[in-house]
Ligand SMILES: Nc1nc2c(ncn2[C@@H]2O[C@H](COP(=O)(O)OP(=O)(O)OP(=O)(O)O)[C@@H](O)[C@H]2O)c(=O)[nH]1
């Protein structure tokens with residue numbers, strides 16, 4: 001469960017550079033919340049009388065602060081850091097096993113020669129995925145979140161420091177396999193990419209509307225398995241557009257290769273804009 | 275269960291501002307389109323505030339709905355959840371405005387006198 005969620009008393013997230021085997025601990029002491037910024041001195045909107053009446057002898061202190069303000073500030077810092085270096089960072093999210101790592105491996109093999117690509121791998125445990133990435137010859141840094149079920153902006157900041165991506169490059173972030181919590185946490189990425197495989201059921205966008213609302217692109221993966229499963233592609237796309245009318249959609253098979261050309265064009269179009 | 279994390283953020287922010295004063299009530303604004311469930315938050319709040327200056331305080335949650343427009347009839351649609359439809363039956367809506375708020379509006383503390 002979430003580190004930020006606190007479900008993980010005393011859990012430590014770790015960051016490993018598989019090239020050097022160096023491990024850094026990301027300290028997340030129990031209940032720790034990054035320091036609050038000084039309160040905004042501007043007057044807060046007047047509170048409704050109803051807010052006050054029940055608490056006689058109390059004083060209302062306006063706070064007007066985003067609950068995830070600390071994460072959002074760090075995410076903005078990451079975004080600026082990436083922008084000044086003309087680096088495109090994409091945040092790949094999906095349920096476990098939808099094919100994030102497989103799609104990354106294929107993309108690195110087919111685009112990696114012409115384009116520097118670095119990968120940040122988020123998993124609760126193991127270095128397996130970053131080792132798969134390194135086997136393609138690309139730089140990868142592994143963030144192990146322990147019991148945490150998503151990456152947060154601080155983890156990405158540390159990972160970027162370790163990865164040290166060159167200017168005009170692509171950074172792919174593979175988030176922890178989870179369609180809920182990563183939707184809430186901005187990392188500073190340019191876009192979230194939600195990957196859904198056809199073995200998971202066409203109604204996923206309605207069951208996890210927040211993730212599909214937060215994503216810029218939905219990738220339907222494992223298209224090669226379509227003859228063997230009951231999956232209505234048109235219905236799935238309609239569900240995704242219902243929760244996010246502007247979402248881009250691509251269908252592909254990361255193993256057989258269908259639809260990859262369109263994925264590469266989508267990437268190139270985004271790269272041209274950073 | 276990201277609600278526990280969210281609750282810890284809230285309680286920590288309030289503690290930092292309240293100093294030694296006892297907190298009587300915390301008022302949150304939660305959009306109807308965020309994936310934070312008020313019931314889960316209330317459950318976590320009782321546990322997380324235990325043995326803090328917020329113990330026993332009230333948690334007031336103001337839901338702020340997202341607003342979309344129907345692409346078929348043009349009417350305004352109040353999004354009570356991400357799957358709300360237009361009263362005309364249409365599900366073809368514009369992307370909603372608002373509804374993703376997750377804010378601590380204010381807290382009431384005991385007056386130091
Ligand atoms: N048939 C088929 N299998 C695929 C495809 N893409 C991935 N797979 C298989 O699906 C399984 C999971 O793929 P991964 O790439 O490890 O999935 P992941 O999303 O990275 O998984 P986690 O990191 O554990 O969340 C592997 O056995 C892949 O070979 C595809 O397009 N077609």
Ligand SMILES: [Mg+2]
Pocket residue numbers: 100101102129174
């Ligand atoms: Mg993986």
Ligand SMILES: [Zn+2]
Pocket residue numbers: 344345346347348349360361362363364
């Ligand atoms: Zn309508």
